[in-house]
Amino acid sequence: MDRRAIVAGAAGSEAIAEAARRQDPAQRDREAFEYRLEAKDAPPSVSCASASTSGVCCQLVMRPRESGRKKGGAEGGVSIASHSVATVYEAPLDAKLVQGVRTVFEHLRRGKQCPHTLTHASKRLLFHVEKPTWKSDIRWISARDEGTFAWFASLFEKLGVRRTFSFLGELVLFSGFIVARQSTRKSHFHTDFDGSGGKALTLMTPLYDMSSLSDCHLVCEDGASLVQYRYTLGKAILFGDHFVHATQTGESPFPIAFLSFTFGAKPLSDDEWRSAEAYVMQQNPIYQDPMGRIVKSSAFQHSKLH
Structure with a gap:
């Protein structure tokens, strides 16, 4: 790199x-x-x-992932990053399905609703809105009931995430949400997962074309340097343990949104799941455990749902 x-x-x-x-x-x-x-x-x-973190000059370099079944062959369009610590993948997704999620988001954005609740009446979807205390207007829009979780789960299947990343093992969805933002004044560097043995993963794919934006993408630590990953409509980035990253500072002239999933590659040990769950439960009122059971987050049992 x-x-x-x-x-x-x-x-x-x-x-x-x-x-x-x-x-x-x-x-x-x-x-x-x-x-x-x-x-x-x-x-x-x-x-x-x-x-x-505006103006980061280096790009996260992606190269075709070689399939173990055929020497030198790329598998399913999946690329892998040349990163010093974390494993990072990129893969194509169905742009038409992504456009459908964008339509839902735009419907939610136009609605006048409670600060922590959004509804899509015609689709019978109920969402919770979580806003972290970062120097950003970022919001996580996740399922508030099992019917809405099922909507995210159907997208996970229709987009072929399980099939595309089958080389990682048997996958189980933990949560799905829409990430919305427009302005970031300070990058909040963090990892999503650290102690899952590389089995807990985050996927993000943009709902809008961001090619005209020089900033507002993703920045990550790679060794002693910062590099930029540029979001591309119709492509998803996937990362797991030890991936130190943040939203790049900047202000977009239009609202930005992403479809995101957290999921795991089975089997996860009790310790691996506890480590992953500590992150997942802070973002979602409900989520799914590795056994496929819907769990109500203890972090949302009081003030976060009011």
Whole structure:
């Protein structure tokens, strides 16, 4: 992978600039990255050596995944990233089905409803809206009842996620949701999963064409550098344990939304599932465990549903 340095702009910290003059490139990148994590809120226009992740120059490099059944052959259009720590895949999805999800989202967006509840009456769908305390307007729109969970589960099957990623093992859906956002002032770096033995995974695919946006995509840590993954309509990114990532800072001229799934590759040990569940239960009022049972999240039994 190309690991060019992240260069501090004119508005960057003098301390970072001084460190860059006397340290090797890898250490320079690490200094800039740590400073970025600790920086105070800043608008998207500030330099890379700040809270902003606008203008990250390196791209996450994808290459065809070779099938074990045929030497040198790509399997189902799946690509794999050249990443130093995490396993990251990219695969095509049916754009027409994705468009159907976008239609549902636009219906929800137009409706005047409660802050934490959205409904689609004609489809009998009931959603919960969760807004994390990040420097962003991001919202997670997940199933609030079993009928809506079944809608997400049908999308999981119709989009062929199970078939496309069958090489990972027998897959079980944990949750489905729509991620909506438009403005991000500060990137919130985090991992979704860490202790699942590589068996718990997050999939994201955009509902809109984002090719005109230079920012507002996904940034991830790769070694001592930050790289950008550009979302592409009709393609999904899939990642699991140890993938340090964030929304790239910026403000889109139009609302952005994604279809997202969390799921696992069976069998998961009790410890692996407990580790994965700790993340899943914070996003969804209901979810599915590895045995296929619907679970009501203990994190949503009180204030989060009011």
